Amino acid sequence: FLTTKNWRLLLAILLFFSSNVFSQNEIIGNVNARKTFSLNGKWQYIVDPYETGFYDYRFKERNINDREAYWSTDIPTNKLDRKEHQYNDKYLLNVPGDWNSQDPKFLYYEGSVWYKKSFDYTKSNAGNKLYLYFGAVNYKADVYLNGIKLGTHKGGFTPFNFEIPDNALKSTNNYLVVKVDDKRYADEIPTLNTDWWNYGGITRDVKLVELPSAAAIRNYAIQLKPVVNTTEVEGWVKLDNAKAGEKISVEIPELKVKKEFTADAGSAKINFKLPTTFQRWSPENPKLYNVVVTTAADKVTDKIGFRTITVDGKKLLLNGKTVFLKGISIHAEVPQEIRRAYSSKDAAMLLGWAKELGCNMVRLAHYPHDEAMTRMADSLGLLVWSEIPVYWTIDFTSDAVLEKAKVQLNEMISRDQNRASVIIWSVGNETPVSEARTRFMSTLLKTARGLDPSRLVSAALEVDYQSEKNLRVIDDPLGEYVDVVAFNEYLGWYGGTPEACRTANWATKYNKPLFISETGAEALGGYHADAGTLWSEEFQEWYYQEQVAMLKRMPDNFTGISPWILADFRSPRRNNATYQEGWNNKGLIDQHGRKKKAFYVMKAYYDSIKN
Ligand code: GCB
Structure with missing residues (x-):
């Protein structure tokens, strides 16, 4: 039997192993700057709505060696070998890409699809470690290489990677299978x-990533301290398999900065000063510096901007100066092609539209978008609100659900913590007030702060419409925990007509910046009528005219808006x-892809505001 002491020991051992497994799978930061091999392109697939490839006829998960499992070979070994699954070029899907947009039969499909790709690969150095990296798979991915299970991941919008053990890889004809279930x-x-x-599928890039066997740079955070006027950079670098006292250097050649740090137990805290002449990143001057992190065996170069984002009472300050957020909410969707957005080209289109609208800010709703978006926001000078899909009626009473939210939060932050553009981590949208929900959401806010002290945290709340005399007050108890x-x-859309804006007044009981994370009205593009007719472009135009007039008399803590939404999107x-x-x-x-009349109302408003 187990004594208390034994229990503790067992727990310690379990914790050790689980944290070890976790660290092997922790996200590799700045994956594009590594030695990679793309597995994008055509993948064969099998649609499997009954999950026959995963469960046997008693609906028990198949044994890893089960030859009927869809992760095992589809090639018959002799003329009598009955195979009831086969990957075939008749059935191909593009990766990255959602499946719904690729074949009419997938338009409304939600379920399991097995993806298979063959590839040849030899590591550039036999001792290197190899990882399989996914930009995102919606929602659940079970990953198998040559019949060996590499791992499972849940969460449709964040990256993940699994180490490929040496015994799983062959030099030619590797059999990679991913079961995707949305x-x-x-x-x-x-x-x-x-x-x-x-949208289901392997929706973002897939690649092999090689890291050196010792002192590999797993990830790093290098940002200005969140203090107005500081020149002090702080953060950390995490290494894999580092020896005690491993040296790490951080260099910014353009600023002639080169600092050395010593890793202790695989990680080092970073702290150094930039010369006072450095240029702060801002929408007007989105200056990025090459930053080079080096160990004895590894080297990663990034482009990083340095800026501070802070709150002083009711004011939101970028680099110590009041900033007004001229925003727009965006879904990761290309409407003209009715598909998920994933590439730099898609990012250029969506963020290009935001720039045309006169924005200095985008709310990437309601989940983390492709890394191409935040990278491009960095170089275009767009501030970013980035969010996890804690949306509406999540099960706020469940610790297991909270853990899932934390995983997605951690993956979002781990990927984008070096993007100057990202100023706010949002932990959710329109969550209904209750004690359990406020506990859940405030825990996430605390987690986000802990992971990244250099940025602000928030969540999109709802309004208390009960208030008297047209005073609408935001008094959600979560307001206590957010920065904005x-x-x-x-x-005027959900309730009343746009005229209601004329007499409405807004307030919050919190002494904090106030931001309108959404407002909007529908209009069918190309449908014209008088402004009093719902669904017409003229109605939507009027709605925005009334909104803008109201915005001009918001209280002094009003710090910006991200209307809903840049472009029409699919919704069942x-x-x-x-x-x-x-x-x-x-x-x-x-x-x-055509601009509606309301576009120009918002544009005129934004163009009239000088920051
Ligand atoms: C909201 C939600 C957003 C919806 C929007 C709408 O408040 O946050 O996801 O799409 O309203 O159109 O109703």
């Missing part, structure tokens, strides 16, 4: 119900057969 569940994140289409009080507004909740047909048409840009 079924929705009440205890997942997001949950069953959202206002966007649940953000709320979704919709006055929108079923008006004349004006919606499965689309949420609140875009300022329509399904065909």
